[in-house]
Amino acid sequence: MNSTAHPPPPPRLEADGLACYATRENTSRGRRLAEPPPDTRSEFQRDRDRIVHSGAFRRLEYKTQVFVNHEGDMFRTRLTHSLEVAQIGRSIARVLGVNEALTETIALAHDLGHTPFGHAGQDVLNHCMRDYGGFEHNLQSLRIVDALEEKYADFNGLNLTFETREGILKHCSQANARELGELGQRFLDKRQPGLEAQITSVADEIAYNNHDVDDGLRAGLISLEQLCEVALFAEQHTAVMSAYPKLAEKRAIHEIIRRMINLQVSDFLTSTAARIHAAQPTSRDDVCQRSDALVGFSEKMQKKNQKLKQFLRDNLYRHYRVHRMSVKAGHIIRSLFDAFFDDPLLLPPEQQHHARELENQQGKPGRARGIADYIAGMTDRYAIREYERIFNATELT
Numbered sequence: 557m558n559s560t561a562h563p564p565p566p567p568r569l570e571a572d573g574l575a576c577y578a579t580r581e582n583t584s585r586g587r588r589l590a591e592p593p594p595d596t597r598s599e600f601q602r603d604r605d606r607i608v609h610s611g612a613f614r615r616l617e618y619k620t621q622v623f624v625n626h627e628g629d630m631f632r633t634r635l636t637h638s639l640e641v642a643q644i645g646r647s648i649a650r651v652l653g654v655n656e657a658l659t660e661t662i663a664l665a666h667d668l669g670h671t672p673f674g675h676a677g678q679d680v681l682n683h684c685m686r687d688y689g690g691f692e693h694n695l696q697s698l699r700i701v702d703a704l705e706e707k708y709a710d711f712n713g714l715n716l717t718f719e720t721r722e723g724i725l726k727h728c729s730q731a732n733a734r735e736l737g738e739l740g741q742r743f744l745d746k747r748q749p750g751l752e753a754q755i756t757s758v759a760d761e762i763a764y765n766n767h768d769v770d771d772g773l774r775a776g777l778i779s780l781e782q783l784c785e786v787a788l789f790a791e792q793h794t795a796v797m798s799a800y801p802k803l804a805e806k807r808a809i810h811e812i813i814r815r816m817i818n819l820q821v822s823d824f825l826t827s828t829a830a831r832i833h834a835a836q837p838t839s840r841d842d843v844c845q846r847s848d849a850l851v852g853f854s855e856k857m858q859k860k861n862q863k864l865k866q867f868l869r870d871n872l873y874r875h876y877r878v879h880r881m882s883v884k885a886g887h888i889i890r891s892l893f894d895a896f897f898d899d900p901l902l903l904p905p906e907q908q909h910h911a912r913e914l915e916n917q918q919g920k921p922g923r924a925r926g927i928a929d930y931i932a933g934m935t936d937r938y939a940i941r942e943y944e945r946i947f948n949a950t951e952l953t
């Protein structure tokens with residue numbers, strides 16, 4: 557598919573400003589517990605606001621993906637990452653005529669269930685939970701909004717709409733899908749979520765690939781010379797340096813990354829609009845009945861993206877300094893899990909109560925789940941402090 561030759565026509569918008577294939581509130585599958593409609597906001601805006609006011613959302617400020625939070629104030633955290641995903645997702649949603657508020661909502665919630673210390677944390681917690689149903693961050697995000705936030709008088713969780721919950725659950729194993737009823741069904745049937753969820757998933761990828769380049773350069777873990785082996789970066793580097801030969805390096809990096817994001821978003825928009833034009837969906841259901849996603853990059857951009865990801869894997873995520881931190885993070889999480897599991901009296905009272913309640917219902921898997929909920933909810937620095945409090949003999953509180 558050529559992404560530049562013949563851009564497809566813009567979507568035809570209906571009276572409510574949305575294309576026929578967008579997700580709409582009036583056909584929403586609703587909330588688990590019915591509530592009166594909001595007075596001044598839309599249903600999806602209400603979901604978004606509940607997410608922003610949640611404790612799990614605030615904790616994203618002190619959780620990281622690649623760099624541990626205390627390494628410096630300029631690095632992305634999961635909070636700034638979520639805001640970047642929301643920004644990219646909203647821009648795309650608006651052009652494609654789909655629901656911007658829902659896209660923003662899914663973006664802001666998409667990382668709520670992440671453990672401290674990024675993927676290293678999730679892998680180790682999943683391993684700790686291997687005999688008790690495993691640990692998966694998408695499922696944990698759902699668990700947070702469905703049950704763990706205890707803020708509302710009438711219900712546990714945030715009682716969000718089906719469409720937001722569907723978007724949060726990006727991946728799911730078949731075994732877990734069977735437990736989830738209506739929400740899990742699409743994984744069993746191999747069907748797609750709405751376009752808003754599909755867009756957020758790609759906005760996530762665009763955001764982290766580009767900000768990992770930026771943060772990696774800032775941390776000195778990767779260099780401009782190395783990055784010039786990657787076409788996506790090299791092309792923009794050449795363009796920027798020939799237009800502004802005297803540009804200071806910091807500015808040049810920002811300008812290059814800005815252009816990379818722009819290029820990816822434009823390619824994604826053109827290519828996705830062409831796919832929608834070819835498939836001619838007339839409703840959200842048409843989008844969701846498909847076995848393949850309607851969104852995507854051009855083949856050329858897809859290949860360039862893969863090269864960038866490969867570069868980041870080889871040079872940044874496996875960099876010895878990142879790896880050392882990952883190993884340390886794994887040690888912290890494993891030690892905390894084992895200590896709490898062997899002796900739940902080490903848990904603070906609220907978490908002790910939570911783990912005991914789950915254990916009374918489900919036995920040992922319940923105890924393990926309660927502990928995983930506690931650990932997954934920790935920020936990087938809280939996990940480090942908790943480790944110190946339990947294992948450091950000089951730490952007496």
Ligand code: MG
Nearest residue numbers: 637666667760
């Ligand atoms: Mg993300």
